[in-house]
Amino acid sequence: MSARPSPSRRTVLRGVVAVPAAGLGLAACAPSGGGPASTLTAPADIGAASEVAKGGAKLYREHNVVVSRDENGTLKAYSTVCTHAQCAINKLEGTTLICPCHGSRFDAVTGEVVQAPATEPLAELSVKAADGRIVAGPAA
Ligand code: FES
Numbered sequence: 281m282s283a284r285p286s287p288s289r290r291t292v293l294r295g296v297v298a299v300p301a302a303g304l305g306l307a308a309c310a311p312s313g314g315g316p317a318s319t320l321t322a323p324a325d326i327g328a329a330s331e332v333a334k335g336g337a338k339l340y341r342e343h344n345v346v347v348s349r350d351e352n353g354t355l356k357a358y359s360t361v362c363t364h365a366q367c368a369i370n371k372l373e374g375t376t377l378i379c380p381c382h383g384s385r386f387d388a389v390t391g392e393v394v395q396a397p398a399t400e401p402l403a404e405l406s407v408k409a410a411d412g413r414i415v416a417g418p419a420a
Pocket residue numbers: 362363364365366367379380381382383384397398
């Protein structure tokens with residue numbers, strides 16, 4: 281037996297490597313339906329309450345969460361895992377979230393879609409201010 285694998289064996293090995301790579305590609309572009317969620321599985325301190333101004337919003341990329349505050353001071357939080365194909369939204373312009381994968385846009389104040397291809401709003405999370413900190417977590 282030679283030290284080099286035969287062509288047929290190499291072909292088999294290439295196929296084994298190629299299949300998982302193709303599977304990952306499909307998963308990244310799969311349609312929604314799996315219940316996208318933030319990385320928060322329990323309430324967590326995500327930042328100082330002073331970081332979110334009235335009428336503004338702040339994106340917490342490390343948690344996949346956006347928090348907004350209306351003119352009355354009420355906080356809202358949404359998962360920033362895109363409802364189209366579950367990409368992590370990484371851009372906030374004013375109060376508009378922009379998904380890097382296919383360009384969907386969401387209102388960070390309401391979670392609603394403002395530009396397709398996404399059709400479902402962002403998942404709302406629980407949020408409160410406590411001792412000057414923002415605590416967000418899974419929906420109650
Ligand atoms: S994953 Fe397709 S637009 Fe966000």
